[in-house]
Amino acid sequence: MNDVIGGSPRRADGAAKISGVFEYSSDLVCDGMVWAATLRSPHAHARILAIDTEPARKLAGVRDVITHEDIPGRKLYGQMMVDQPVLAGDVVRYHGEPVAVVAAEDPETARLAAELIRVDYEVLTPVTDPVAATAPDSPAVHPGGNVLARKVIRRGSAQNGEFPQAAVVVRGEYTVGMQDHVFLGTESGLAVPDGDGGVRLHVATQWPHVDQEQVAASLGLDSDQVVVSMAGVGGAFGGREDLSVHIPACLIALRLGRPVKMVYSRTESFFGHVHRHPAVLRYEHGADPDGRLVYVKAEIFLDGGAYASSSPAIAGNAATHAVGPYAVPHVHAEAVAVYTNNPPCGAMRGFGTVQPCFGFESQMDRLAEAVGIDPVEIRLRNALSEGGSLPTGQVLDSAAPVAELLTRLRALPVPERTSDDPAIVRGVGYASCLKNAMFSEGFDDHSTANVRLRVVGGAPVATVTSAAAEVGQGVLGVKRQIVRTELGVAEVEVVGADTRFPSAGPASASRQTYMVGGAVRAACLEVREEVFALARARLGGSLAEHRDLAEHWDLAEDSVVDAAGEPLIGLAELLGETVIDRTSRFHHRTTEPLDPVNGQGDSAVTFGFAAHRAVVDVDLELGLVQVVELAIAQDVGRAVNPLALRGQLAGGTVQGVGLALMEELQVADGQVLNPSLSGYLIPTMADVPSVNVDLLELADPHAPYGIRGIGELPAISSTAAVAAAVRAATGRAVSRVPIRPEDLVDFS
Amino acid sequence: MRISVTVDGKTHSAEDVWAGESLLRLLRDRWGLTGVKNACEQGECGSCTVRLDGVLVNACLVPAMQADDREVGTVAGLGAAGDGPGLHPVQRAFLEAGAVQCGFCSPGMVMAAEDLLRRIPDPTEAEVRAELAGNLCRCTGYQAIVDAVRSAAGGDRDRAKGDRAKGDCAKGDRAGEGRLS
Numbered sequence: 067m068n069d070v071i072g073g074s075p076r077r078a079d080g081a082a083k084i085s086g087v088f089e090y091s092s093d094l095v096c097d098g099m100v101w102a103a104t105l106r107s108p109h110a111h112a113r114i115l116a117i118d119t120e121p122a123r124k125l126a127g128v129r130d131v132i133t134h135e136d137i138p139g140r141k142l143y144g145q146m147m148v149d150q151p152v153l154a155g156d157v158v159r160y161h162g163e164p165v166a167v168v169a170a171e172d173p174e175t176a177r178l179a180a181e182l183i184r185v186d187y188e189v190l191t192p193v194t195d196p197v198a199a200t201a202p203d204s205p206a207v208h209p210g211g212n213v214l215a216r217k218v219i220r221r222g223s224a225q226n227g228e229f230p231q232a233a234v235v236v237r238g239e240y241t242v243g244m245q246d247h248v249f250l251g252t253e254s255g256l257a258v259p260d261g262d263g264g265v266r267l268h269v270a271t272q273w274p275h276v277d278q279e280q281v282a283a284s285l286g287l288d289s290d291q292v293v294v295s296m297a298g299v300g301g302a303f304g305g306r307e308d309l310s311v312h313i314p315a316c317l318i319a320l321r322l323g324r325p326v327k328m329v330y331s332r333t334e335s336f337f338g339h340v341h342r343h344p345a346v347l348r349y350e351h352g353a354d355p356d357g358r359l360v361y362v363k364a365e366i367f368l369d370g371g372a373y374a375s376s377s378p379a380i381a382g383n384a385a386t387h388a389v390g391p392y393a394v395p396h397v398h399a400e401a402v403a404v405y406t407n408n409p410p411c412g413a414m415r416g417f418g419t420v421q422p423c424f425g426f427e428s429q430m431d432r433l434a435e436a437v438g439i440d441p442v443e444i445r446l447r448n449a450l451s452e453g454g455s456l457p458t459g460q461v462l463d464s465a466a467p468v469a470e471l472l473t474r475l476r477a478l479p480v481p482e483r484t485s486d487d488p489a490i491v492r493g494v495g496y497a498s499c500l501k502n503a504m505f506s507e508g509f510d511d512h513s514t515a516n517v518r519l520r521v522v523g524g525a526p527v528a529t530v531t532s533a534a535a536e537v538g539q540g541v542l543g544v545k546r547q548i549v550r551t552e553l554g555v556a557e558v559e560v561v562g563a564d565t566r567f568p569s570a571g572p573a574s575a576s577r578q579t580y581m582v583g584g585a586v587r588a589a590c591l592e593v594r595e596e597v598f599a600l601a602r603a604r605l606g607g608s609l610a611e612h613r614d615l616a617e618h619w620d621l622a623e624d625s626v627v628d629a630a631g632e633p634l635i636g637l638a639e640l641l642g643e644t645v646i647d648r649t650s651r652f653h654h655r656t657t658e659p660l661d662p663v664n665g666q667g668d669s670a671v672t673f674g675f676a677a678h679r680a681v682v683d684v685d686l687e688l689g690l691v692q693v694v695e696l697a698i699a700q701d702v703g704r705a706v707n708p709l710a711l712r713g714q715l716a717g718g719t720v721q722g723v724g725l726a727l728m729e730e731l732q733v734a735d736g737q738v739l740n741p742s743l744s745g746y747l748i749p750t751m752a753d754v755p756s757v758n759v760d761l762l763e764l765a766d767p768h769a770p771y772g773i774r775g776i777g778e779l780p781a782i783s784s785t786a787a788v789a790a791a792v793r794a795a796t797g798r799a800v801s802r803v804p805i806r807p808e809d810l811v812d813f814s
Numbered sequence: 815m816r817i818s819v820t821v822d823g824k825t826h827s828a829e830d831v832w833a834g835e836s837l838l839r840l841l842r843d844r845w846g847l848t849g850v851k852n853a854c855e856q857g858e859c860g861s862c863t864v865r866l867d868g869v870l871v872n873a874c875l876v877p878a879m880q881a882d883d884r885e886v887g888t889v890a891g892l893g894a895a896g897d898g899p900g901l902h903p904v905q906r907a908f909l910e911a912g913a914v915q916c917g918f919c920s921p922g923m924v925m926a927a928e929d930l931l932r933r934i935p936d937p938t939e940a941e942v943r944a945e946l947a948g949n950l951c952r953c954t955g956y957q958a959i960v961d962a963v964r965s966a967a968g969g970d971r972d973r974a975k976g977d978r979a980k981g982d983c984a985k986g987d988r989a990g991e992g993r994l995s
Contacts, residue, residue, distance in 0.1 A: 076910065077909065077914055079917070080908075080914045081905075081909060083914050084901070084908050084909055084914055084920050085901065085905060086850070086889040086921045090848075090851070092851075173843070247952075248952055250853040250950065251916065251918045252852075252853065300916050301916040301952050301953055302916075303952075332853065332854040332855060539915070540915070710912060710915075713953070713955070713958050715955075716956075716957040717953045717954050717955040721955075742858075744856055744858050748950060748952065750947040750948075750950060751942070751943045751946050751956045751960065752944050754955065756939070756957055757957050
């Protein structure tokens, strides 16, 4: 069967998506609905002196206008730190911060009315430099100061503030620009009052249950009065972890007693969600004469922007991943997330590990040059392997094939040059990375699923229910594959659930296949036991030879089968009217918080590993880079759906290429300069070559089916590999991404 | 003004169409034809790609009035909705190749691919990449999409004979425009 684990069945939602009938959140309509639009601050930092909503209210077709005064419950929200106003009250802290929301009979009227609202601002000087913002005398964005999170790792002699002598020392400062998710489906949702004081929100989200808690708190309702349902999601990549349309849409729906639809325009989408943290990274690597690392000092500044979002956890990841997949005896790594008046930054694919990867991999290239060896060789000499330990002291207790991944990439042929133009130079670059999967630092993460087995129309049917967010990654199909694998049933229904069903946790942290898969599997195992118990009772005497072999029984082709695969009894006959129904909650193994002083602790559930090779041609006259070839090698533990997996790896790789060469949300004095797809460029089909994907399957013995989280890794080392290739081609330092023509050519 | 448009063979009409209203808004919000997607409304992403009298256009850039009394083809008219043999060969190829992830780009991408195969029945990889560069995808990295278009090419080749594009591709000006850093 192609539709068990390891097969590549077609997407369950693929036919609907490809024929245009799949409903994304922006496609939803409801009789009697109004449209809502948001007024956003044109200033990065200003005091609000007055808001006059009357001009908007007077416009024909306008039905409601809300400001901060109308929020009935908690006026702030946030998943980790509750510090972000639903609507700005006394102060705006970033360009694009929501100030008021208008509802009208049609979207044009709503947008026009929002622009008619008069807001008197006293413009204040914005804090925009994240490094300067950490100075004690910097103006404070929030009363508690600008350091919103600081994570420190001290290992070896760094615990005493000392470092051993090193024969070779390289230093560098690196900069990463602000990347955006650019999921294609913009933020949108439909809120429908339930007629009983509550509301149901259909929204594109990564975690409906955490949305529910935050919405209910701001509406002043009990959680069970707010039902959040997954609507079709057009991509996520971390950008849908924070709230967007949720609270205003629900509030207006309750005020008017009418359904409310909100759809962000593309420009508004750039303002309406968090971005990847821009970063400044200062590194010092010390090595012995052969290039073996002795110590690493890393100082990482992450610009968190105006509000916290998930910055504390991102700073934790940046610190724990600061030296990459390399063995380093003495480490001092410090990651600081900083408040500024720039746009808020939060979760994006890679979650705090993309920025350090560009830093430590650039350092490895410098070290290779200083020692006089090959860039791959320097990495092989320092590569972590199973049994090795991280700067946190955590020992890698499953495969860590860093050297193998790099070796496989190095063995690939390099394409021949097609141009004899001396102004076009070719370079090959390598980078590798590791990434924690699941939530870290002691968070008790769990996922719940229900599996029912019954006979319908003479045939066994399994139904799996969970609130897992399908954001395009394919978790719907994974659930089906697991049920088919465990129960051997041809007919499997996959049912999505809203917040009235227990949480599956979010589609983030490379955790969904692992965690939801773990929950579905656990429920299936309980169902299996019940089926075997029924079979033992039924078959008992007549098949005595099988009685003691029950542990060797299996389920396949709608039957209970023996160890040889021979059918013992059909499930339809066995079950009859019986319905087996099991709900399971799956937890991953526990993790520890990091010691606040030295950052030591087994903070991560598990790690994945990947490496990239990029081949580029650089035009030395124009400073333009063409990516000629991309290859990724990744240990995926177990490929549940190899076709879907390859799609994830190719897609993540191209996102990383975007950060290397073109993607940057440009912000000057707190003003966003390019909030549109004509100003913010993502790779087109013509910008990237094919992606050569090489899967390694070294099962993680601690994981369901040996799975390793895979979604983020391809987006981490691809950026660094492209930068390394450009470095190899040009001999330039390439210490900033995205790489600009002026970084490669002296135009003066 | 009042306008009337034939969409996938069925006539729709609308009253009080205003000067700035786009064909995209007309299709989606007035007539509920949400197989046409809205991702940027600036002509940059190709999610709203449709055929207007046989010519590929971004519906967000076409004033609704320009579509009056003309024919629009959307993904919904390409193959029968749902699974199975009703799907167009290009749609089937996308499914088989794993070219659909979140799927938001898929309706526009399929329209552009179908149009490409009418004009170039057996494109090279470079031709596919150059011709479809006006359709953005954020999930797949494009590899599976390119594979899908090329695998569909065989099936489309015969059909394309005698059914060449009725006009030049309106998005053809992006061909070969591959952006560098």
